[in-house]
Amino acid sequence: xxxxxxxxxxxxxxxxxxxxxxxxxxxxxxxxxxxxxxxxxxxxxxxxxxxxxxxxxxxxxxxxxxxxxxxxxxxxxxxxxxxxxxxxxxxxxxxxxxxxxxxxxxxxxxxxxxxxxxxxxxxxxxxxxxxxxxxxxxxxxxxxxxxxxxxxxxxxxxxxxxxxxxxxxxxxxxxxxxxxxxxxxxxxxxxxxxxxxxxxxxxxxxxxxxxxxxxxxxxxxxxxxxxxxxxxxxxxxxxxxxxxxxxxxxxxxxxxxxxxxxxxxxxxxxxxxxxxxxxxxxxxxxxxxxxxxxxxxxxxxxxxxxxxxxxxxxxxxxxxxxxxxxxxxxxxxxxxxxxxxxxxxxxxxxxxxxxxxxxxxxxxxxxxxxxxxxxxxxxxxxxxxxxxxxxxxxxxxxxxxxxxxxxxxxxxxxxxxxxxxxx
Amino acid sequence: xxxxxxxxxxxxxxxxxxxxxxxxxxxxxxxxxxxxxxxxxxxxxxxxxxxxxxxxxxxxxxxxxxxxxxxxxxxxxxxxxxxxxxxxxxxxxxxxxxxxxxxxxxxxxxxxxxxxxxxxxxxxxxxxxxxxxxxxxxxxxxxxxxxxxxxxxxxxxxxxxxxxxxxxxxxxxxxxxxxxxxxxxxxxxxxxxxxxxxxxxxxxxxxxxxxxxxxxxxxxxxxxxxxxxxxxxxxxxxxxxxxxxxxxxxxxxxxxxxxxxxxxxxxxxxxxxxxxxxxxxxxxxxxxxxxxxxxxxxxxxxxxxxxxxxxxxxxxxxxxxxxxxxxxxxxxxx
Numbered sequence: 113x114x115x116x117x118x119x120x121x122x123x124x125x126x127x128x129x130x131x132x133x134x135x136x137x138x139x140x141x142x143x144x145x146x147x148x149x150x151x152x153x154x155x156x157x158x159x160x161x162x163x164x165x166x167x168x169x170x171x172x173x174x175x176x177x178x179x180x181x182x183x184x185x186x187x188x189x190x191x192x193x194x195x196x197x198x199x200x201x202x203x204x205x206x207x208x209x210x211x212x213x214x215x216x217x218x219x220x221x222x223x224x225x226x227x228x229x230x231x232x233x234x235x236x237x238x239x240x241x242x243x244x245x246x247x248x249x250x251x252x253x254x255x256x257x258x259x260x261x262x263x264x265x266x267x268x269x270x271x272x273x274x275x276x277x278x279x280x281x282x283x284x285x286x287x288x289x290x291x292x293x294x295x296x297x298x299x300x301x302x303x304x305x306x307x308x309x310x311x312x313x314x315x316x317x318x319x320x321x322x323x324x325x326x327x328x329x330x331x332x333x334x335x336x337x338x339x340x341x342x343x344x345x346x347x348x349x350x351x352x353x354x355x356x357x358x359x360x361x362x363x364x365x366x367x368x369x370x371x372x373x374x375x376x377x378x379x380x381x382x383x384x385x386x387x388x389x390x391x392x393x394x395x396x397x398x399x400x401x402x403x404x405x406x407x408x409x410x411x412x413x414x415x416x417x418x419x420x421x422x423x424x425x426x427x428x429x430x431x432x433x434x435x436x437x438x439x440x441x442x443x444x445x446x447x448x449x450x451x452x453x454x455x456x457x458x459x460x461x462x463x464x465x466x467x468x469x470x471x472x473x474x475x476x477x478x479x480x481x482x483x484x485x486x487x488x489x490x491x492x493x494x495x496x497x498x499x500x501x502x503x504x505x506x507x508x509x510x511x512x513x514x515x516x517x518x519x520x521x522x523x524x525x526x527x528x529x530x531x532x533x534x535x
Numbered sequence: 536x537x538x539x540x541x542x543x544x545x546x547x548x549x550x551x552x553x554x555x556x557x558x559x560x561x562x563x564x565x566x567x568x569x570x571x572x573x574x575x576x577x578x579x580x581x582x583x584x585x586x587x588x589x590x591x592x593x594x595x596x597x598x599x600x601x602x603x604x605x606x607x608x609x610x611x612x613x614x615x616x617x618x619x620x621x622x623x624x625x626x627x628x629x630x631x632x633x634x635x636x637x638x639x640x641x642x643x644x645x646x647x648x649x650x651x652x653x654x655x656x657x658x659x660x661x662x663x664x665x666x667x668x669x670x671x672x673x674x675x676x677x678x679x680x681x682x683x684x685x686x687x688x689x690x691x692x693x694x695x696x697x698x699x700x701x702x703x704x705x706x707x708x709x710x711x712x713x714x715x716x717x718x719x720x721x722x723x724x725x726x727x728x729x730x731x732x733x734x735x736x737x738x739x740x741x742x743x744x745x746x747x748x749x750x751x752x753x754x755x756x757x758x759x760x761x762x763x764x765x766x767x768x769x770x771x772x773x774x775x776x777x778x779x780x781x782x783x784x785x786x787x788x789x790x791x792x793x794x795x796x797x798x799x800x801x802x803x804x805x806x807x808x809x810x811x812x813x814x815x816x817x818x819x820x821x822x823x824x825x826x827x828x829x830x831x832x833x834x835x836x837x838x839x840x841x842x843x844x845x846x847x848x849x850x851x852x853x854x855x856x857x858x859x860x861x862x863x864x865x866x867x868x869x
Contacts, residue, residue: 157760160764162760182766182767182768185766186764186765186766193761196757199625200620200806200811201806201810201811202756202810203810206812210754211765213754213765216750219747219748263765
């Protein structure tokens with residue numbers, strides 16, 4: 113039905129899509145899932161033809177999208193927007209009636225009998241008949257969303273695009289409208305493309321799911337069972353998840369593993385060796401746990417350096433894009449000497465930052481506990497030198513901790529065992 | 536039950552609005568330095584054109600003037616409604632897009648160049664207004680006439696025109712400056728009675744075309760993206776509406792100078808009273824706008840007769856308190 117070939121798109125400086133290829137089948141429910149800012153809404157607008165194509169092509173039944181006239185397009189597809197800024201106090205019925213616009217015969221007809229029937233039907237289907245004479249400026253977010261859905265329904269299009277169209281709804285109406293969508297799909301053969309952050313609901317009703325990562329690339333497209341895997345979801349949302357099966361429906365069910373444990377590490381002094389953004393989450397979390405953090409060496413202009421500056425973290429600096437000089441390394445050593453614990457974040461290793469690993473080894477010998485955070489071979493760009501050193505550190509007693517949550521747990525354990533006498 | 540009464544009141548209000556221009560005209564005909572009783576006025580109107588002094592005053596001075604005020608009021612209100620919807624901005628008025636600046640510059644340039652002719656000055660104003668609109672449009676066209684670009688370029692063209700205007704006034708002899716300021720404050724004494732017919736013809740054509748676009752205006756108030764989603768060709772429609780409203784303003788300005796307030800406030804009052812749907816809003820604004828300006832003009836003429844207060848003063852003094860009253864009663868749903 114809709115074919116996307118080699119689609120690439122950028123907003124002035126930000127590249128959104130590089131090379132997107134997929135198709136939307138007639139009569140399916142396709143859910144687009146991805147993190148904030150990955151271009152989901154942009155994709156819908158491109159598919160709809162609201163944004164000008166830059167490269168690649170989008171075909172609606174083999175007609176290029178840019179060749180379809182405005183009114184015809186509105187008869188093909190109705191859009192339920194995320195939200196709508198309302199300036200003028202139209203009545204609900206008037207707003208819904210606007211959806212009949214593409215079916216108007218000529219500029220003289222106002223509302224035909226058929227129009228009126230469709231409007232009343234949509235008001236009933238979306239449960240807003242009672243609101244029909246209210247002004248839209250007086251509605252709540254959830255009520256407004258139902259009005260916007262009703263407006264899309266009266267367009268009588270075979271395709272429906274929903275951009276998080278149920279995010280303001282209470283559970284009652286969310287289920288009811290989801291059911292309505294499913295019925296439209298099953299009974300009237302409507303093709304539905306929706307952006308959704310409700311992963312479970314998406315898994316339950318979708319024929320297929322399109323997973324996008326933060327760079328706007330397709331991670332997977334296929335049935336919910338194929339696509340909603342722990343590995344895929346962790347990859348795009350970067351949090352720990354557990355994907356199970358819903359005990360009632362059997363569809364995939366996503367449970368984000370929220371670490372609810374709180375940490376108070378106010379007695380601990382931690383030095384973080386990081387760079388290239390590898391330390392920013394960690395520094396933020398340590399800062400929240402009231403830890404006294406130092407960091408470095410960091411190149412000026414590094415994202416980690418910017419975060420450290422904002423959080424008032426003491427750091428050692430190096431000029432941009434250079435290897436760390438002996439002076440910087442020795443200044444860092446002084447910082448580390450004051451810390452109770454040393455953490456090596458999961459940065460990429462090159463010849464420039466190799467001396468950091470030597471530093472870690474030196475302090476490990478002196479008895480400072482060293483924690484390695486999620487070190488992996490694929491981050492080694494020194495032909496194995498760095499990885500050998502990391503393994504050496506582990507032999508000497510450094511622990512490799514898989515993620516930040518566990519690291520904070522380890523740090524609190526350490527604080528309890530070794531530093532309580534300081535209080 | 537309450538709903539029935541409310542509906543009846545609403546219908547009553549609409550009928551009285553339909554008749555209001557007639558009432559306004561009769562008030563205007565009897566107002567002025569020469570007092571006319573109600574009976575005498577009816578007599579004059581029934582007997583038709585005659586040679587008696589009061590008959591001549593009514594038929595040849597007061598009636599054309601009332602018709603001109605009605606035309607200008609209706610044109611400015613219509614243009615205000617259109618600009619507010621197209622630009623989705625409640626502060627938009629007919630003069631927002633540099634039309635006033637262009638017209639003033641044209642007229643004042645003609646005055647300071649020494650043209651006294653009642654033909655040249657309005658013509659220069661008309662050309663100035665259309666010129667300013669054209670510049671604004673050409674700038675905004677590069678961005679598909681998005682409302683922000685239109686407003687910003689309109690304001691800039693307006694400032695540019697204002698600067699040039701001040702320069703002209705600074706250079707001009709005192710006589711011309713006085714005349715220019717008189718023109719800038721708005722003036723409903725018609726230069727040439729023949730123009731009235733042409734003005735009304737122009738207005739009726741523009742109104743019919745605008746009215747045929749009333750659903751498109753409704754769609755545009757929902758934002759360009761939503762309007763496009765619903766099947767409207769936004770760029771083309773906006774150009775049509777922009778041209779119609781601009782032409783209406785240019786016509787009004789050329790005939791009467793700059794009369795403020797009508798185009799901003801009448802649309803708001805109508806929207807508060809009858810809702811934002813343009814199928815009703817357009818004709819109602821035109822009716823209310825014309826009645827309002829006819830009455831304001833009658834007051835301006837008769838309060839210090841035979842001297843005249845600038846009509847813009849009266850429009851603001853009458854309109855602003857009423858608008859504030861409505862705002863307080865109905866809240867911010869403008």
